[in-house]
Amino acid sequence: MANYLKPIFFGIHDSEGFIQGIQKAVDCISGQDGIYAGDNLFTHHRNLGFLEDEPLMKSFAAHAQTEVEQAVLWRISTVLWGARNGLKLDGDFVECACYKGTTARVICDAIGFNDFPERKYYLYDLFDHDPSLPHHAMPEHSKQLFAQVKKRFEGFENVVVTQGKVPDVLTTVAPQKIAFMHLDMNNADAEIGALEVLFERMVPGAILILDDYGWLAYRAQKVAEDPWFAKFGYRVLELPTGQGLLVK
Ligand SMILES: C[S@@+](CC[C@H](N)C(=O)[O-])C[C@H]1O[C@@H](n2cnc3c(N)ncnc32)[C@H](O)[C@@H]1O
Numbered sequence: 001m002a003n004y005l006k007p008i009f010f011g012i013h014d015s016e017g018f019i020q021g022i023q024k025a026v027d028c029i030s031g032q033d034g035i036y037a038g039d040n041l042f043t044h045h046r047n048l049g050f051l052e053d054e055p056l057m058k059s060f061a062a063h064a065q066t067e068v069e070q071a072v073l074w075r076i077s078t079v080l081w082g083a084r085n086g087l088k089l090d091g092d093f094v095e096c097a098c099y100k101g102t103t104a105r106v107i108c109d110a111i112g113f114n115d116f117p118e119r120k121y122y123l124y125d126l127f128d129h130d131p132s133l134p135h136h137a138m139p140e141h142s143k144q145l146f147a148q149v150k151k152r153f154e155g156f157e158n159v160v161v162t163q164g165k166v167p168d169v170l171t172t173v174a175p176q177k178i179a180f181m182h183l184d185m186n187n188a189d190a191e192i193g194a195l196e197v198l199f200e201r202m203v204p205g206a207i208l209i210l211d212d213y214g215w216l217a218y219r220a221q222k223v224a225e226d227p228w229f230a231k232f233g234y235r236v237l238e239l240p241t242g243q244g245l246l247v248k
Pocket of ligand 1: 095096097098099100101102103104124125126127128135136138164165166167184185186187190
């Protein structure tokens, strides 16, 4: 059995002490198998089946470059599961928002998105920090990022990268039928805005992944989204990865 340890944990004020504690805990595990440590997760004696998913691991090795990207493997495997489910349904894929495009790039190779020319993957982001909006400045936000992300998807004619503010930009470019959607904007208003436009376009059986739903730092999203979904009779499942999962 394999283990997966990446020392990236968020919200820690003494990283050295925390990692030493994790190491001590690892040393106490019989067999020391099935351990995932990173991205605020610590498991042991788990199958970690995604480590045996060859298309995922090959694509992940090629495209997850930073330590943070490498720590979120379990989250990316969840997104891949949702995308694979979408391949059985009629409709396009959506990600609001894609930032550097890492997750979507991993998905495209893992499922061979080129083999589905009739299906599009719509990726949105601001790409540059806009201090007038309540969104995080990310380390690689820049005037060039939009062009860099478009280049990252060169060769995928069916990936549509659009710069703009969600939900406003959805009036210009957006699919009518959605087979898979990933929301990851760290921003409750933007996510509710996206849901107002796009949720009804998700086809029955389509998976929605809410990247920030279970994270305390983004609790405002759960607080806004729970009553929004309740109006339509849905409940979100909070996953141990911090993601939220909903089946339309
Ligand atoms: C955590 S990053 C997304 C990471 C990406 N989903 C991935 O898995 O690789 C969050 C992104 O949301 C974008 N964002 C936040 N509010 C937005 C809005 N209203 N419209 C478009 N993009 C937004 C930010 O610019 C940022 O790049």
